[in-house]
Amino acid sequence: MRRKIWWLAVLVAFALVATACGSTDDTTTTTGAAAAATTTTTTVPETTTTQAPEPAGPIIIGAAVDLTSDMSFFDGPAIAAAQIKIDEINAAGGVGGRQLELRTIDTELDPDQTQAAAIELIEGGAEVLLVTCDVDFATPAITEGINAGILTVASCIGTDQMGPNRFGDAGRLAFSLGNVAQDEGAAMAEFAFDKGKTKAVLVTDNLLVYFQDVIEAFKVRWLELGGEIVAEESFTSFDGTIESVVTAVDGADADIIAVSSAFADLPSTFTTSLRALGNDTTIICSWACDGASWVPEGLNDFYYVTFASLFGDDPDPLVNELAEGVASAAGFTGTGGFVTGASAIEAIVAAIEETGGTVGSELATAFEGFDGLPTISGSISFSADQHTVFGREYRVITITDGTNTFNSLWVATSPAEIR
Amino acid sequence: MSFVQLLIDATALGALLALVAMGIALVFGVMRLVNFAYGELITVGAYTLVLTKGWPIVLRVLAAFVVVIASSLLMEVIFRPLRRATAATMLVATFALSFLLQNMFLFIFGPQGETIEFLAPLNRAIEIGDLRIRWITIIAIALGAVLLGFMSWLLGKTSVGLQMRAAAADFTTARILGVRAGRVIMLAFVLSGFLAAAVTLVLAVQRPLATPNYGFVVLVPALVGVVVGGLGKLVPATLGGFAIGFATVVLGDLLPSGSRVFLNSVLFAIVIIVLLVRPDGLFTGRTGVAERV
Structure with a gap:
């Protein structure tokens, strides 16, 4: 009997681990990890009242994303699209005279590596943080980003969890370029x-x-x-x-x-x-x-x-051109979600141009005010309550x-x- | 859904898991090895069918059997140094191999899946009144019965079966009496691989998208079935696999649509109760004493 129970315990534990591994989703805040994330991010970062001198170097956009595991199917093409858009912007003179620089660290979807990647990028001077396309996997990076007071953006999370709904007041700094369900x-x-x-x-x-x-x-x-x-x-x-x-x-x-x-x-x-x-x-x-x-x-x-259509027949020729560029750079396009990498950069640039800097809280206010902002992924809107895109042309x-x-x-x- | 239709759907999943359970029980009986990497043999078979798209069906089936049995033998070689290790050591080794192989599939084929395109018309159904019975369900049940009968005959009526049963009962004594233990274990892995290939063919018709966890998702419920039915005993373990599949579908239907997220919770609760009442397995007989393998 004891042996039977031992085997059963092993199987049940294995099944639970497997279930947890399979739940790569935007789950609710009832899970321990989610609750912890909410708890640890309720402090709104203090902002200085005096304007810091404008840095002279490039605007560093850090990306703590998955380039090797299950989410690489989404993150890989999105990051490739982001880089193509950054190259275009830099070739046209940059933003306010500053070049954009994308620094990417592969998290391999490991929570510890995800957190470490975010810390390394922030300490390395990242003024905006891009995170992986799943709110659960991204939470260790999101937490670091919003607690550091910088704008934190996911390319294609599709629930309303990317923002205050999940991360409390500090979640004001978190947005997703995905379509809200x-x-x-x-x-x-x-x-x-x-x-x-x-x-x-x-x-x-x-x-x-x-x-x-x-x-x-x-x-x-x-x-x-x-x-x-x-x-x-x-x-x-x-x-x-x-x-x-x-x-x-x-x-x-x-x-x-x-x-x-x-x-x-x-x-x-x-x-x-x-x-x-x-x-x-x-x-x-x-x-x-x-x-x-x-x-x-x-x-x-x-x-x-x-x-976006992956099949060469998207009504926007720029999307078809971008798809070719992404396929060449990343080796595949995955889904039409690849365009959100480029539109994330467009939205970030629009917010920087609007606010004249990279202060997280100001960029967040600009994002919340976007109402039909034209991007390569279509017109996007956010609001104070909804930090995931609505109103896009599907x-x-x-x-x-x-x-x-x-x-x-x-x-x-x-x-x-x-x- | 009518009650009879429910029983048909439940039988379809039960037959599939029974085949998986049979393969697991065969190796456990001889080697006391719970092979968590068994599901990856099924995945290897699925990707073999993916890579042979465009070949004649007979050659694809043959390729699947050859590759899966060869992979099973390779596993036997990998596990050979662990024959005298503790059960826990062997279990951890199979965990490790399973995750290694899944990550290799992920690296080679990517996470998005590959269409198998294998005998899809077998999903069509025979209509009897309001009932619909898929051809692949009939094939799975028939295959399960034939293979169980064959394995029972092999183990019960042949000299090689006698050697396997002797090795399963007392490995050391069997060796002293002249049983070639290495050959017996190798044969168990060959038969286990054969069963995995058979499962692959049925599964490829029913679930035509090969993914890195393709075999793994049927392995876990089948393993639970093996424990519920009777660990290490071929017929009880096979019936246990069948019972888990059957119960999964029936419970899924009984639970209201909004509560089906709790299906596995309810299923495992029932499994625990069954084992508390029948710790030696549901199908091992009153005494709980049965010959291994």
């Missing part, structure tokens, strides 16, 4: 409704808060529009129940299926199994489904919204016969209220 889900609902769809099945992957928030936002906006929810299914990626979810969805009388997940269960297994059953219902997904790597042969009637991509093509631009009328 409330806006993205609303855009998906409005696009589907505009296509004449009225009866929706919702499939929620509980693995990430971002996935959950997108579907909740879809639901809220769908009901506001007068649409009907005929079924709601949920699962957690890797829990083994995706086949029964497919069976349940197949049995629902719907004309649109709303999904949001980026792992093997969904979209890959879900779409393969559903279509094999002869179910051709239109499916709409969030940015989570961006990219061609998962698409099964012959998939039809599948839509997703994203930042690229709607259609998959027909297994091929991704740009369909249209779509802007949500407003983010959906989900909390």
